[in-house]
Amino acid sequence: MKPDGQALKGHLDLLLLAALADGPRHGYAVKEALREGSGGRFDLPTGTIYPALRRIESAGLVTGTWSTVDGRRRRTYRLTAAGRRRLHADRDAWREFAMAITSIVERGPWPATT
């Protein structure tokens, strides 16, 4: 099952921060990390990744640096301390949310209420 972009929109920041948790990546590498990390389920439109990275950079959650690769300018992002704190907080919140949903949708038959 491939979730649509709208379903992922509310979780995009958490996904981007998680993709940068192991170290710096450039935009295309972030996209590929999300695609590979999700077993191909999260193949986000590339055009949405770059503005979102700029947005969370403006918010101080990541910082970008320029380098030159094959004669092209490359912007690589890494988590800031604030980004790392946000990742931990959002990850905990997500775990609680996911556990609550799972406990409801995977429980046994509901008791009759007549």
Place this chain on the structure above:
Amino acid sequence: MAGHHLIDAYLAELARRLPTDVVDELADGLHETWRQHLEQGLAPTDAARAAIAEFGSAAQVSDAFVAQASGRTTARLLLATGPIVGAAWASTLLAARAWTWPVPAGVAGGMGVTLLGVVACLIAAATTRHGYGRTRLGHVAAVGVITLDVAMLVLVLLAAPLLVWPMAIAIPASLTRIAMALRRMPRTAVA
């Protein structure tokens, strides 16, 4: 690696809509995507078409940057909170009979003109959907808001003959807004 004319044309279209830094970053990602498709065995032109399709049209990419631009978000935040701070200051000026303060007409007029300019910039930045350049007016307006707030605080400090209760709302509101506007100033050249 040499480019492809379809990719060059696509980047030229993006360059008409977005700042150079953003286009440079997109160019790198687009070439990586193209290279990936070439490695998977696509012909150069098919690989270029596939890479561009993955990115979306130049208009879609540009609009996504506009929608998430920090200047636009800042403008929306300041527009939303402006009436509250404005009402607090209006109450203060009325209660303290500001027309009797020893303030030169030029200073009062300058602040009025600045306020109109700030509001115009905020509206332009907050409402744009396609123009990236307009989103930057949000940061220009934020500087104007800070200037006006500081001017009002100095004015009250130097010229107000008496304390009135709306100041208890207006002064903290302005200080909070100054802090918020400063925090939202761009940390990067392109924001």
